[in-house]
Amino acid sequence: MIYNLDKINEMAEGDNDFIISVISVFLEEVPIDLEGLETAITSRDYENVYKLAHKIKPNVDLLGMEQTRATALEIETLGKNAANMDEIEQKFPLLKKDVLQVISELQKDFDL
Numbered sequence: 140m141i142y143n144l145d146k147i148n149e150m151a152e153g154d155n156d157f158i159i160s161v162i163s164v165f166l167e168e169v170p171i172d173l174e175g176l177e178t179a180i181t182s183r184d185y186e187n188v189y190k191l192a193h194k195i196k197p198n199v200d201l202l203g204m205e206q207t208r209a210t211a212l213e214i215e216t217l218g219k220n221a222a223n224m225d226e227i228e229q230k231f232p233l234l235k236k237d238v239l240q241v242i243s244e245l246q247k248d249f250d251l
Contacts (some may be wrong), residue, residue: 142241143203161201162245169198173238176214180224180231188227189218199238207237 144158151157172195179187192215199207210233217223217230245251 141204141207141237142244145203146201159249159251162249163251165198165202166242166245166251169195169238170242172198173235177231177235180227183221183224185218185221185224185227188224189215192218195234195238199241202241204237204241207234207241210234210237 147158147161151161172191176188176191176195179185179191192211196208196211196215199211210230214227214230214234217227
């Protein structure tokens, strides 16, 4: 398991509906953002690479995915400069693999 619900549990203060809500939003939004990020990388749209990596980062952070958050931060930072697109293309597969794995685990663990 590469996610950790400590931050969400702390915020939820025992409210299970809140936890399910946060996870549901993650499952709805992050796959769309990830797909958009992949498209932005393919089309070398560095402005959207920056924006989408920035948007993904707090979502993976909330789930305690420190390594994935670090990768999203690297992509976000690199997205500020079009010259970094090759490096972004090297880092994206790791981000995608981790996010897709967590999506699968969350769906299984929470029957969503």
